[in-house]
Amino acid sequence: MEIVCPAGTPAALRAAVKAGAHTVYCGFADETNARNFPGLNFERDEMRESIARAHEHGAKVLIAINTYPRAGAEALWHRAVADAAGCGADAIILADPGLLAFAAREFPDLRRHLSVQAAAANADIINFYAAEFGVKRVVLPRVLSVPEIAAINAETDVETEVFVFGGLCVMAEGRCSLSSYATGKSPNMNGVCSPASHVEYREEAGRLDARLGGYTIHRVGAGEPAPYPTLCKGCFTAGDKTGHLFEDPVSLNAEALMPALQKAGVTALKIEGRQRSVSYVSQVVRNFRAAVDALEAGLPMPEGMLARLSEGQAGTTGAYKKTWR
Amino acid sequence: MSETPDQIPIFPLWPGRALRLAPLRPLQLGLNRFVARLAREHPKMFRRLGEHGAKRFEIDPVDLPVVILLEPREGAPRVTLARATQPHDARIAGPLAALLGMVHGAYDGDALFFSRDLVIEGDTAAVLALRNAIDAAELDLAAEIEALAGPARGMVERIVALAEKRTGVALTRHEEAEAW
Known part of the structure; x- marks a missing residue:
């Protein structure tokens, strides 16, 4: 399985690649991406340079343009898609159907992934996005159990990517107010x-x-x-x-479920945390790369050491194992 | 890179004791020369602060008898040392070893906050911007001091290495921060 790792800055992107990330995701320094935090993200020149360097090291870079454009301000989002193509991104991660249509029409060769912000949680809607907008991969919302993910994979050819570590959004993302x-x-x-x-x-x-x-x-x-x-x-x-009421202040840690997710047909494992430090990215990516390598080699999974990095300093497997469902 | 430790190393007591008696003005002059160099060498760090570049940050190493008021002033930074709190927009407090370790990438800032080794007050967005800007710049404070030391550079290097070995405090950056 592929590990998809966060980077909020060029330094974090380099740390992720050095720590063994197969793929890194990041965003431009504006409201086009869902981690529009102060001091974070990439200027265009930083993005171009970082992607070139990541490619030299055999890693892919995905650019998240996954907020919903404001009416009348679409140009900012359209420019982000064009600049992602110009920077050499391996794929863009989108949520808005209008933006997906624009990208499919204007940049048909630029691979399109469906963001978790689209909250696509069943095979019918995933197949719709694939048929209408050529979506190749979907990031599944964190509300599905492992058997539900397996059932989705049985009914679609679209690759699935699931979160395995980091901040846990327990809502239908993109719909939460x-x-x-x-x-x-x-x-x-x-x-x-x-x-x-x-x-x-x-x-x-x-x-x-x-x-x-x-x-x-x-x-x-x-x-x-x-x-x-x-x-x-x-x-x-x-x-x-x-x-x-909804969830304890804990973070997702589905490391132990990686074999089950592999069996469920998941293509890629996503680590949350573009807003976190270079230190966090480096430690978490190294940990998950070792776990994926062990899994692929049929070896026992290394023990995780990531609890201290988590919100609430405690982990949960979230909806993947929620018995009340 | 080290893992986030269960316990932050304790900075030796003597610098704090010495600071209680020492005049702050010469130290403040040295610090201002130092941050002027940072502004020259790391202009992107100040650009990343954006609108928060005009804020006042009080950095409070709780094991020292001084607070540091940092005013980035959009790339023309100024530092003021004081023995008591100053008017500020945001305050970051914690053991000096935690603050230095965070700057040098040894510890994750959020993890230090979750574990309450760091306390933040005031303008949270400004603190976040400062944390992100410093993290992106991959500063090595010891290397910057060594660059200012001229012919004494070698001696400063040896002192830093010895102090780091004795105290366990991350006085320099160990993760490879060089270009790709």
Whole structure:
């Protein structure tokens, strides 16, 4: 299986390739990609140079242009597609049907992947995207179990890519408006979920409050791991009960499920974290490359050592193994 | 590259004690010369800050009796050393070893935050921009100091290597940061 690794900067891209990434995904420094964070992403010259170097080392580069264009501002997204082609990208990752149609018409030779932001969670819709827009690969949303992924693969020729590590979005991506409710900004339109511009931390006598858009989303005591205040992992009180309504503040770690995902017909394993540091990228990619190599060679999987890098410093297999479903 | 450790090394106590008594002005002059060099050598780092290049960052090494007020000023940076907190837009506090380790790529900034080895307050977006800009620049602070040391470069190198060995603090960058 191919590992698809994140890079928020040219330095992270180089670290990912050196650590053994088969493929790296990244985005331009604007609202065309769903990790539009301050200080992050690639200028055009950085993208061109990074792709050329990655190719010299045998790695592929995918460019995520996976937000939904604002009406009347399509030119920014169209330019991003054209520049991705000009920079030599191996594929672009898109979510918006209009942008997919544009890319298929204007740049038919540029491979098209369907972003997780399109929330394509069944074979019918995946086959529709393939038939209409020539999509070759789909990034599956993180709401499917392994048997559901196997069932999808049995009914489509489109390659499937699944997340195996990193921040865990538990919603139907591209459709979630929780961040918009609290901040007016969303990953779908602005490329940021729970944007840092609306996040505030207050620490008093060891107690840490994490606020989003003025709302306290988490409150943790001294010594407890700090969370990032996303609403889907917030702590709420309803009636006489207080707890995490949707999901605990944990990260996805499906390392142990890699053999099952391989059997389910998955083509590529995706690591989340374009917003994370070079150090994170290097450690996680090295770990997963070793795991994939062991799997391909029929050797025991190496033990993971990645818990400390995770939000909440704890991992979950998410929907892949959710028994309540 | 080292893994994120279970425990951040403890910086020796004597620099903190010395700083309690030392006049800050000469040190501040040296630091300003140093950040001026960083601005010359790493202009992209300042460009990455974007709108946050005009913010004031208070960096608080909690094991030292001083705070560092960093004003990037869009590529014309200024540093002020103070013994108490200064007006700022964002504050980053943590053990000096954690701050240096993060700059040198030994530790992941988010992991340090999740584990609460780092505390951030104020303008979170500005902190994120600064973290990302520094991470992208792959700074090696020891190498930058050595470049300023002129004929004393060799001696500074040896002192840094010895201090790093004794303390376990990441005073320099060990991950290969050279071009491809």
